[in-house]
Amino acid sequence: MMNHLTKSRYIKGLQCPKYLWLDFHDPGKATPPSDSKKSQFQQGTDVGILGREYFPGGVLVTGFGNHKCQEKTANLLTQGVECLFEATFKWEGIIVKCDVLRKTDNLTWELFEIKSSTKVKDEHIEDLAIQWYVVQMNGIHLKKAYVMHINNQDCFYPDLSNLFTQVDVTSQVQNIVSQLPQRLQTFYTWLSQPTELEQPIGEHCTQPYTCNFKEYCWHEVPEVSIFQISRLDKKKKAALIAKKTFHIEHLSPDFIGTLSTNQQMFIHRYLQRETHVNYAEIKNLLSQLIYPLYFFDFEAGNPAIPRFNGVRPYQRIPFQFSCHILTADGELTHCEYLHTDREDPRPPLIQALVHNISNAGSVIVYNQGYEKSVLQELATFMPEFASHLHSIVSRLWDQMAIFQNYYQHPDFLGSISLKKVLPVLVPNLSYKELAINQGDMAKNRWETAINSGDLVIQAQTWEELREYCHQDTLAMVEIHHYLTGLINSNR
DSSP states (O other): GGGGGHHHHHHHHOHHHHHHHHHHGGGSSSSSOOOOHHHHHHHHHHHHHHHHGSSTTTTTOOOOHHHHHHHHHHHHHHOOOEEEEEEEEETTEEEEEEEEEEOOSSSOOOEEOOOOOSSSOHHHHHHHHHHHHHHHTTTEEEEEEEEEEEEESSOOOTBBBSSEEEEEOOOHHHHTTTTHHHHHHHHHHTTOOOOOOOOOOGGGTTTSSSOTTTHHHTTTOOOOOOOGSSSSOHHHHHHHHHOOOOOOGOOOHHHHTTHHHHEEEOOOOOOOOOOOHHHHHHHHHHHTTOOOEEEEEEEEEEEESOOOOOOOOOOOOOEEEEEEOOOTTOOEEEEEEOOOSOEEEEHHHHHHHHHHHOOSOOOEESSSHHHHHHHHHHHHHGGGHHHHHHHHHHTHHHHHHHHHHHHOOGGGGOOOOOHHHHHOOTTTSSSSTOSOOOOHHHHHHHHHHHHHHHHHHHHHHHHHHHHHHHHHHHHHHHHHHHHHHHHHHHH
């Protein structure tokens, strides 16, 4: 058993005892990683590989299996190599691999953990602490520990010399190292249990990472549950979880009486299947629209490692838009742009954008903050089009605001996302049949296709991306028709 406690399992044990137990004893109950999670893993790998370039002369430890990597590490150290990547050590059954292990002088070494995040997180400190513990027990004297994270403030492509910010976390790591023997003993006690550990569900199921077994552990939680009650007190929530009271239908009148007015209203509307519509406010918002109406949506990527001039890490780079145009007499047309090569997509996208969206008419979006910030960044990037782009920003009209404030339906399941609202109001339209049906999936598939060079994969991906983005703006058109019909019928 002790031969299987890796640093990744150590982090899982910190998050939840049951997570550690299941990962060791019953991994088949885990949900396979989504495409989005796979892309996150790949991005972390890519960042780690690039981070090695900041350590000239470093040697990568390679080998089939942990045992071979341990032997290779020992051999390289014996040869006097002073900087190793993926150095592998074992102590009392705990196996760790170090992103970077570098010698500082004749006697001491330092550890570096390379992360794709933009700040130091608690789990990074824990990661380094288990490494420090095992490496030191192998007779290597460590002096410093650092987290290298992405600098998304003042690093701009093509100059990636300051892509990483290096933070000394030695004192925090050492504080944890002193607690590790007792903590590890607790982990071994958990792992020695013959039956699955009992552990209530809660916020720890998604913090700091979404647990691979969340779907398994949450199987008793309905689609609409106590977790949709906004701002529910933590102690009250914990008490309900302990009793496995997840259904809103099972809440007692006495408990509901302790909640706020808004919380009680949410529960009442859900239980009574009430739809709340503020006709006057919806009519007021719709009256602000000026034809022609442009129903508009971006798709954008935000890679950790930028590759276009002037772009910083994690900056959003739009690669696609869809726009349905509705005139006052009811004529509906569609225009779009999809970038299909590895060049910077922004110049041709901007030109297509200003060509198709005129200086007059409301631009309808769903979640205005996103489109607004992307348009403002595009205006900064190409100032010759700034006036037109700022004009579009000034004419943005957020359809989501209606569902945020003036239209609530129990079948929205406590959400106001387009994917939840659409099938309730427009049952004949759905994202379920689309090959790409989420924004994260769209950007990941686009990135994969751009980098693949496979013409068949690319052709299929372009078609699927066009279908998805087209659906987003058509959805807004159909919701607009529904809302205008609703108001007209209420006169």
